[in-house]
Amino acid sequence: NAGVTQTPKFQVLKTGQSMTLQCAQDMNHEYMSWYRQDPGMGLRLIHYSVGAGITDQGEVPNGYNVSRSTTEDFPLRLLSAAPSQTSVYFCASSTQGRDQPQHFGDGTRLSIL
Amino acid sequence: GENVEQHPSTLSVQEGDSAVIKCTYSDSASNYFPWYKQELGKRPQLIIDIRSNVGEKKDQRIAVTLNKTAKHFSLHITETQPEDSAVYFCAATLGGGFKTIFGAGTRLFVKA
Numbered sequence: 001n002a003g004v005t006q007t008p009k010f011q012v013l014k015t016g017q018s019m020t021l022q023c024a025q026d027m028n029h030e031y032m033s034w035y036r037q038d039p040g041m042g043l044r045l046i047h048y049s050v051g052a053g054i055t056d057q058g059e060v061p062n063g064y065n066v067s068r069s070t071t072e073d074f075p076l077r078l079l080s081a082a083p084s085q086t087s088v089y090f091c092a093s094s095t096q097g098r099d100q101p102q103h104f105g106d107g108t109r110l111s112i113l
Numbered sequence: 114g115e116n117v118e119q120h121p122s123t124l125s126v127q128e129g130d131s132a133v134i135k136c137t138y139s140d141s142a143s144n145y146f147p148w149y150k151q152e153l154g155k156r157p158q159l160i161i162d163i164r165s166n167v168g169e170k171k172d173q174r175i176a177v178t179l180n181k182t183a184k185h186f187s188l189h190i191t192e193t194q195p196e197d198s199a200v201y202f203c204a205a206t207l208g209g210g211f212k213t214i215f216g217a218g219t220r221l222f223v224k225a
Contacts, residue, residue, distance in 0.1 A: 035215075
């Protein structure tokens with residue numbers, strides 16, 4: 001049981017490049033979410049999904065796209081990377097239902113030059 | 114928008130002392146309040162949580178209290194140890210139960 005797996009662990013991009021951060025979970029969790037973590041700002045919700053085919057925006061969705069075609073996978077896409085998107089990105093999942101604890105992946109450290 | 118405020122941002126205590134971290138939330142419909150611990154370079158991990166129908170919850174040296182009227186909740190760590198040094202995040206789920214908003218974090222240093 002691997003839990004929540006994120007790839008890659010590190011990535012450097014140039015401004016304007018596109019990229020997809022991968023997230024997969026093997027716990028059959030319905031709920032998945034993406035956060036970015038910046039110094040002094042905690043974890044800010046980017047997008048979330050309550051099940052396959054259903055996604056919604058979080059606090060900071062601009063510049064990011066998501067889709068949820070399967071229960072297991074929830075990729076995050078940066079269509080045109082900007083230096084302001086330099087951050088550590090965490091994917092998380094939780095079991096079905098409201099008000100549940102989240103299980104986090106190990107994170108992707110992304111630098112945009 | 115809805116938010117969660119967390120204080121202090123940094124806390125330094127002597128080993129064996131107690132540590133208290135406080136959070137306030139804005140959404141009166143919030144019903145779930147988890148706390149996460151994040152060690153340097155690692156993922157956040159749940160350490161304790163509390164739901165709105167409970168005022169206090171304990172797990173060994175860790176306790177959390179909730180005051181729904183004041184929209185305030187706190188983490189208490191007793192008999193602190195050097196391995197408690199980490200960043201602690203409070204969080205609250207918004208009224209719908211699926212969006213979780215985090216506080217900015219508290220960096221706890223426990224001096225041996």
